[in-house]
Amino acid sequence: xxxxxxxxxxxxxxxxxxxxxxxxxxxxxxxxxxxxxxxxxxxxxxxxxxxxxxxxxxxxxxxxxxxxxxxxxxxxxxxxxxxxxxxxxxxxxxxxxxxxxxxxxxxxxxxxxxxxxxxxxxxxxxxxxxxxxxxxxxxxxxxxxxxxxxxxxxxxxxxxxxxxxxxxxxxxxxxxxxxxxxxxxxxxxxxxxxxxxxxxxxxxxxxxxxxxxxx
DNA sequence: GACCAGGCACATC
DNA sequence: GATGTGCATGGT
Numbered sequence: 304x305x306x307x308x309x310x311x312x313x314x315x316x317x318x319x320x321x322x323x324x325x326x327x328x329x330x331x332x333x334x335x336x337x338x339x340x341x342x343x344x345x346x347x348x349x350x351x352x353x354x355x356x357x358x359x360x361x362x363x364x365x366x367x368x369x370x371x372x373x374x375x376x377x378x379x380x381x382x383x384x385x386x387x388x389x390x391x392x393x394x395x396x397x398x399x400x401x402x403x404x405x406x407x408x409x410x411x412x413x414x415x416x417x418x419x420x421x422x423x424x425x426x427x428x429x430x431x432x433x434x435x436x437x438x439x440x441x442x443x444x445x446x447x448x449x450x451x452x453x454x455x456x457x458x459x460x461x462x463x464x465x466x467x468x469x470x471x472x473x474x475x476x477x478x479x480x481x482x483x484x485x486x487x488x489x490x491x492x493x494x495x496x497x498x499x500x501x502x503x504x505x506x507x508x509x510x511x512x513x514x515x516x517x518x
Numbered sequence: 519g520a521c522c523a524g525g526c527a528c529a530t531c
Numbered sequence: 532g533a534t535g536t537g538c539a540t541g542g543t
Contacts, residue, residue, distance in 0.1 A: 341525040347541055348524090382540040386526085428526050448524045464533095493524060 305477040307460075311511045312484070315491040318510035322490035325438035327352075330406045332361055333439035337431045338390050339381040350380035363404040366395045390426030397424045406439075414442040429467045437489070443480040446489045447471050450496030457500070458511065 327333045332352065339348045354377045355361040360369055375388045395404075401420065402408040409417065414436055421432035429447070436442040447470045455461045461470055478484060499509050506512055 337524090340523090342523065342538090343525085343540075344523040344542075346523090347539095350541090380540060382523085383525090383538045384540075386538055390526085426526065430525065434524080446524085450524065489524095496524085 304473070307514070308474065308477055310514050312488050312491070314510045314514060315495060316487065319491055319494050321487060322494055324486055324490035325434075327438075329362075330410070330439045331363060334394065334406075334435050335361065335366070335391065337434040337439070338394060338426065339378060339387055341383070341387070341390075341431065343382045348381045351378040354378070354380075363395055363398055363406065366391055367399060367404065386426070393425050394427065397421075410440045414440075414444060417442075418444070429471075433471070437482065437485055441482050441486075443482040443485055445471050445474040445478075445485045447474075448489075448493065450493045450500070451489065454492055454496055454500060454511075457506075 325333045325336065327336055335355070336348055336352060339351055352361065355365075358365075358377060360366060360374075360377070366374065371388050371392065374391065375384055378384050378387055378391070381387060397420070398404055398406070398409060402412075412420070417440075418432055418436060421427050421435060422429065427435075433444045433446040436444040437446050447467050452461070452465065452470055455470065455473070456463045456465070461473065474485070474488070478488075495510070499506075
């Protein structure tokens with residue numbers, strides 16, 4: 304399985320090159336983006352990010368001091384904006400309660416412990432927590448999302464209804480716990496999902512087509 | 519107008 | 532533990 308996973312990685316990397324993820328200027332921006340992009344296209348999230356930046360509030364203090372009624376219109380473009388307003392607030396409250404609003408302090412927490420704590424914050428599920436850990440704080444945690452599951456399931460590497468933890472375990476049990484590898488790998492899977500897989504039936508041009516049978 | 523997009527919480531069985 | 536539903540905008 305390790306060989307298979309690395310073969311797929313190499314194929315994707317050859318085909319698409321480094322993806323340079325996550326597109327953000329700060330760790331905090333990654334975290335906000337991770338919440339805003341829940342079941343939402345990144346394009347819609349970008350608009351919200353730009354608005355937050357424009358108002359100068361894309362930082363812990365900024366979000367913390369905004370009223371919900373001020374925050375909501377800024378993130379409207381990202382959809383589910385009432386819920387996401389609450390979720391951003393819950394997250395920032397947690398950041399202040401446990402780490403004095405300091406992202407660096409949060410980064411010093413043991414990753415396993417922090418993951419548990421993040422999952423305890425309302426509005427943060429496994430994918431959002433892991434995105435915060437991997438892309439925000441550079442911890443070696445593999446992020447699983449809809450694309451990851453779809454691709455692996457189509458290539459018969461997992462069952463269609465595999466759980467999040469199950470898919471994550473597949474990567475983390477068989478690859479070295481390398482933050483850079485996990486970062487690039489997941490980003491490549493998303494790119495593949497957004498491009499080739501989106502244009503079914505065009506599996507014949509998929510860069511990883513066929514390799515699963517050689518493993 | 520239907521369908522989808524880098525999920526999650528909550529109710530119900 | 533599995534399944535169903537609400538949440539909402541903007542692009543195709």
